[in-house]
Amino acid sequence: MTENELQKQCGEYIKKLGWEFLHLGYRGKSRHGYSANNTGYPDLIIFASSGKCFFVELKVGDGKLNAKQILKKAILENLGYGYYVCYNYQQFVEVIAGERFNTGGGNDR
Numbered sequence: 001m002t003e004n005e006l007q008k009q010c011g012e013y014i015k016k017l018g019w020e021f022l023h024l025g026y027r028g029k030s031r032h033g034y035s036a037n038n039t040g041y042p043d044l045i046i047f048a049s050s051g052k053c054f055f056v057e058l059k060v061g062d063g064k065l066n067a068k069q070i071l072k073k074a075i076l077e078n079l080g081y082g083y084y085v086c087y088n089y090q091q092f093v094e095v096i097a098g099e100r101f102n103t104g105g106g107n108d109r
Contacts, residue, residue: 001088003060007043010058010092017096020047040068042076042083048099054082056095063087 007023014021022045024038042057055076057069065073065085073083082099086092 001060003043003058003063006058006060006086006089006092009089010044010056010086013089013093013096014044014046017048017100019049021045022047040066040072042069042072046099052099054084054099056092057083057085058092059085059087061087 011021011023023043024041024045042055044056044058045053046056047053057065057073059065076083084095086095
């Protein structure tokens, strides 16, 4: 499975829950001429029920966070947000279950 296929599956699951998400995949200039610098941000920003927001980076195979992603993870966790790295759909579903029942927290992968 590619990262894009995993992302599509995860997005469909989020929508089934009635939640929203934002994918920051754009890295060029916007139509207004602004430079979009999303370097290091995770793949998904998830807006859950009760005003909860958390971040998910999707990786496939033996993918690892790069230096900018590690820094962004530390910043977001220090601000109090949950930050997760998921390597497959089942792991993503488990993260969502933890967040739904308020038992989630960031992970260290």
